[in-house]
Amino acid sequence: MSSTWSAQAQSSLERLASNAYPGRGIVIGLTPDGTRLVQVYWIMGRSENSRNRIFVREDNGFVRTEAADPAKLSDPSLIIYYPVRHTGRSHIVTNGDQTDTIHEALTAGGTFEDALTTRTYEPDAPNYTPRISGLVELGNEHCAYKLSILKSLHNDPVQTQRHFFHYEHGIPGFGHLIHTYQGDGSPLPSFAGEPVLVPLHDTIEANVETYWSRLNEENRISLLVKTIDRQSGAADIRIVNKLA
Numbered sequence: 001m002s003s004t005w006s007a008q009a010q011s012s013l014e015r016l017a018s019n020a021y022p023g024r025g026i027v028i029g030l031t032p033d034g035t036r037l038v039q040v041y042w043i044m045g046r047s048e049n050s051r052n053r054i055f056v057r058e059d060n061g062f063v064r065t066e067a068a069d070p071a072k073l074s075d076p077s078l079i080i081y082y083p084v085r086h087t088g089r090s091h092i093v094t095n096g097d098q099t100d101t102i103h104e105a106l107t108a109g110g111t112f113e114d115a116l117t118t119r120t121y122e123p124d125a126p127n128y129t130p131r132i133s134g135l136v137e138l139g140n141e142h143c144a145y146k147l148s149i150l151k152s153l154h155n156d157p158v159q160t161q162r163h164f165f166h167y168e169h170g171i172p173g174f175g176h177l178i179h180t181y182q183g184d185g186s187p188l189p190s191f192a193g194e195p196v197l198v199p200l201h202d203t204i205e206a207n208v209e210t211y212w213s214r215l216n217e218e219n220r221i222s223l224l225v226k227t228i229d230r231q232s233g234a235a236d237i238r239i240v241n242k243l244a
Contacts, residue, residue: 009174009199016177016198017214021046021184023191024095027211028134028145028167029175029200035230037136037145038175038200039093040211041083042223049074054241055222061086061235063224068243078122078129084226084237089138091228091235095180096122098131098150112146113164120160121152126187128152130180138233144170147178151190165195175200204238212240 016022027040043065045051052073056066063084067073073080081097087107092099098119105115112135122129130151137143147165152158167176176195181188201207207225215223226237 005171005174005197006199009197012177012196012198013210013214015196016211019183020216021181021188021219022215023129023180023188024132025177025179025211026093026095026132026134026147027175027177027198027200028093028136028147029198030144030170030172031200031202031227032173033202034170034172036227037091037138037170037230038207039084039091039134039136039226039228040175040207040223041093041095041226042211042215043083043095043221044215044219045079045221046219048072050079051221052243053079053221054243055083055224055239057237057239061237063237063239065222068241078124084224086235089233091136091138091226092133093135093226094131094133096131098133102133102135112148116148116150116162116164119150121150121157121190125157126155128155128157128190129188130190132178132180132191134178136228138228138230143168145176147176147195149178149191155187155190173200174198204236208238208240 054068064082082099085103102115130149133148135146143166149163177198178195212223223240228235
């Protein structure tokens with residue numbers, strides 16, 4: 001079975017490498033040694049405004065997007081936000097300001113699902129970019145991690161489709177990937193189907209290299225990898241910024 005999973009995961013990496021514009025992406029899974037959960041997040045862009053960004057880690061472990069050159073920032077909406085925050089033993093990663101919605105809900109005793117029920121896809125017609133989100137809850141015996149996508153109905157804003165994927169156990173050496181777009185296009189076609197199986201490695205550097213090297217060189221902007229120790233809760237983060 002593991003050889004079948006390895007083949008599937010490698011095939012997913014090859015598809016990612018051949019996709020010129022998967023948009024923003026999230027991977028969550030488990031290191032091969034089973035000791036740490038992993039969150040990967042990246043951003044891509046085609047416009048000057050979208051490409052003018054970097055990831056910045058704060059002292060509290062949160063990560064925010066920031067304009068690489070503030071003078072060139074024309075519109076901060078949808079591109080300046082916190083992709084990574086945590087509260088207690090819950091670690092959040094998303095592609096927009098729904099990070100704050102989830103953080104506030106969890107802090108108040110609510111749930112990931114309830115928080116995202118209050119949100120929709122992004123208001124960037126005609127793409128209606130999906131909001132993708134992930135959560136690791138250490139100590140949750142019934143769910144190792146969660147992924148979600150909120151998207152329009154075939155680029156029609158008539159309603160929001162809210163999909164949630166719960167993974168009961170992490171699979172050592174594997175994670176699940178979800179991203180915003182199927183590929184390039186006009187309008188951009190939203191991701192379809194379930195998150196796909198992808199490989200993960202024991203070292204944070206190997207995970208950075210695996211995913212950064214497979215993103216389209218022209219369109220990639222920034223990538224982060226966060227690891228979370230399952231026992232202690234200690235977290236580590238590495239960031240790659242194209243405009244560093």
